[in-house]
Amino acid sequence: MTLPDLNLAQIGWTPEFEQAAREVRLAAPGLTLLPGRVAGVGRNTATLWTQGGAQESVFAGTLRQAELSPVVGDWVMAEPLLDAPMRVHAVLPRRTQLARAVQSGMQVLSANVDLVLIMTAPDGDIDEARLSRYLEAVHAGGARAALLLNKVDLTRKPEAVLAQLRALDPAVPVLPLRAKEGEGVAEVRALIGHGETAALIGSSGMGKSTLTNALLGREAAQTGEVGATREGRHTTTARTLYRLPGGGVLVDNPGLRDIEVWRDDAAAGFEDIEALAADCRFRKCTHGTEPGCAVVRAVSRGQLPPERVEAYRAAQGWTSGAQRARRRK
Ligand SMILES: Nc1nc2c(ncn2[C@@H]2O[C@H](COP(=O)(O)OP(=O)(O)OP(=O)(O)O)[C@@H](O)[C@H]2O)c(=O)[nH]1
Ligand SMILES: [Zn+2]
Numbered sequence: 001m002t003l004p005d006l007n008l009a010q011i012g013w014t015p016e017f018e019q020a021a022r023e024v025r026l027a028a029p030g031l032t033l034l035p036g037r038v039a040g041v042g043r044n045t046a047t048l049w050t051q052g053g054a055q056e057s058v059f060a061g062t063l064r065q066a067e068l069s070p071v072v073g074d075w076v077m078a079e080p081l082l083d084a085p086m087r088v089h090a091v092l093p094r095r096t097q098l099a100r101a102v103q104s105g106m107q108v109l110s111a112n113v114d115l116v117l118i119m120t121a122p123d124g125d126i127d128e129a130r131l132s133r134y135l136e137a138v139h140a141g142g143a144r145a146a147l148l149l150n151k152v153d154l155t156r157k158p159e160a161v162l163a164q165l166r167a168l169d170p171a172v173p174v175l176p177l178r179a180k181e182g183e184g185v186a187e188v189r190a191l192i193g194h195g196e197t198a199a200l201i202g203s204s205g206m207g208k209s210t211l212t213n214a215l216l217g218r219e220a221a222q223t224g225e226v227g228a229t230r231e232g233r234h235t236t237t238a239r240t241l242y243r244l245p246g247g248g249v250l251v252d253n254p255g256l257r258d259i260e261v262w263r264d265d266a267a268a269g270f271e272d273i274e275a276l277a278a279d280c281r282f283r284k285c286t287h288g289t290e291p292g293c294a295v296v297r298a299v300s301r302g303q304l305p306p307e308r309v310e311a312y313r314a315a316q317g318w319t320s321g322a323q324r325a326r327r328r329k
Contacts, residue, residue, distance in 0.1 A: 006051055009195050010247040011037055012112055017075050020092040024077045033077040033089060037249075038070045038111075039241040046070055048078060048086060049241070057086040066091075072240045073111040073197060073251055096142035098199065110240075110251050112197055113141075117188065119148045119177075119202030119211065122155035126164060128283065129274075134201060135169055140317075143199075145172050146191050150207040152176045152184075179210040189215060192248045199251040212252055217245050270312045272304070286318040 013035065021035055036048030036055065044059045057078050059070070068091045070076050078086040094111040116138040120126055131147065138145040147165045152158045158176055165174045173191065177184035188211065192198045200208045242250040273295055277285060281292025287309055288296075298304040 006049055006053060007247075008035065008037075008051055011049055011241075011243065011249050012073075012114075012195055012197050013037075013075070014095075014195075016095070017092055021075075021077060024090045024092070028089065031079050031089065033079055034086075035092075036076055036078050036086065036088075037241070038072055038074040038076060041070060041072060045085070046076070046088060048076065048088075050078070050086075055080075055086050057088050059088045063088055063090065071097075071108045071111050073113055075112065098137065098141045098143065100137075110199060113143045113199045113251055114196040115144045115146060115192055115198045117146050117148055117191075117198055117200045117211075119150055119200060119206045119208055120165070121151040121206045122149065122158070122161050123151060126161060128164070128168060130203075131165070131168055132284070135172060145169075146188075147172055147174045148177050148184075148188065148202075148211070149174065150177045150179050150211070153178055153181075177207075177211070179207045179214055182214055185211065185214045189244075192244065195247050195249075197249040197251060198244075208252075212242070212250065215244060215250060216242055270308070270315070273309065273312050276304070286316070287313060288318065 017035065021033070025031075025033055034050055036050040036057065038046045039049050039054065040047040044064060046057050046059070048055045048057050055078075057076075060079075063070075070088060070091050074094065075092040076088045077090040077092065078088045080086050094108075096111065096113055097108045098110045098113055098116070099108045116134075118131060118134045118138070120131060135145050147168070149158070149162055149165060152161075155161055162174055162176060166172075175184060175187055175191075177188065179185065200212060202208055240252060242252060244250055273287070276294045276298050277287065279294035280287070280290070282290050285293055285295070287293050295304065295309055299306050299309055
């Protein structure tokens with residue numbers, strides 16, 4: 001399947017990327033380089049959305065050695081070749097990124113996402129700590145966040161739950177939704193600006209697929225899977241970027257979808273501290289100088305090595321006063 005004459009602005013191309021592309025071209029005068037957006041990645045290969053449609057590509061040797069490896073959502077500069085996949089030479093600087101901590105350091109899951117829609121539902125408890133970690137991760141990467149309360153039909157007190165969500169961060173929009181009935185979908189769509197890129201995260205069963213289908217429309221959901229072209233011929237064909245009707249892009253990447261991604265982020269290996277923190281007086285306790293801190297109490301009783309608390313606080317980004325102030329604003 002091809003996408004003739006893709007309007008790059010509708011899939012996230014901006015004047016800033018245009019400027020960055022100009023610089024890449026100046027540095028490589030012998031090459032013809034065209035911009036493409038990474039819709040799926042494999043091992044040293046990627047499916048690109050270019051002006052001429054979806055194209056397969058391979059990474060140039062110099063790119064393989066470079067620090068920045070293309071991820072879904074990246075804009076890259078690639079050389080068109082005759083009867084061969086395009087060759088990717090450069091990754092343009094990212095505006096935003098969504099990342100998780102892994103043993104070897106940081107893994108970027110997706111780049112240039114403007115808005116992350118964090119979905120929760122009232123069937124079961126609202127996990128405030130988990131949602132706060134999501135918000136933290138989104139803001140750390142430079143994207144905006146919105147909280148979606150799906151399945152509002154399942155609670156008799158939607159206002160109370162919405163207020164609970166609003167209290168997590170007053171600057172983050174909170175929207176009620178009945179994705180299954182299509183109620184509230186237009187309001188969600190309106191949060192995604194022209195040519196912007198949105199991602200949907202939330203734990204299993206919240207209704208992410210239902211909302212995705214509603215946003216894409218039935219027809220678009222079938223035809224929008226640009227990354228899924230020519231399955232079997234390349235390993236790059238993960239379905240990860242979808243074009244939204246009317247402009248804009250939706251990222252649906254299994255690694256992003258999975259809530260465990262963000263749990264791993266900062267809490268992995270610190271389950272004991274997280275359990276103790278439930279008894280701290282303040283919900284947003286950073287286990288520093290707050291009164292009534294159950295973690296500090298455990299340390300003073302010799303139940304917890306202080307170095308572990310320091311490692312945990314460092315993983316959370318709480319070790320400097322400035323960072324703490326930012327976190328709590
Ligand atoms: N009551 C109610 N159920 C809904 C609503 N939206 C979705 N559901 C149902 O919730 C269930 C899970 O929806 P999915 O869209 O598959 O959830 P998901 O978040 O994509 O789940 P994973 O694919 O496991 O990540 C389905 O049975 C949906 O029909 C809603 O507004 N109200
Ligand atoms: Zn504490």
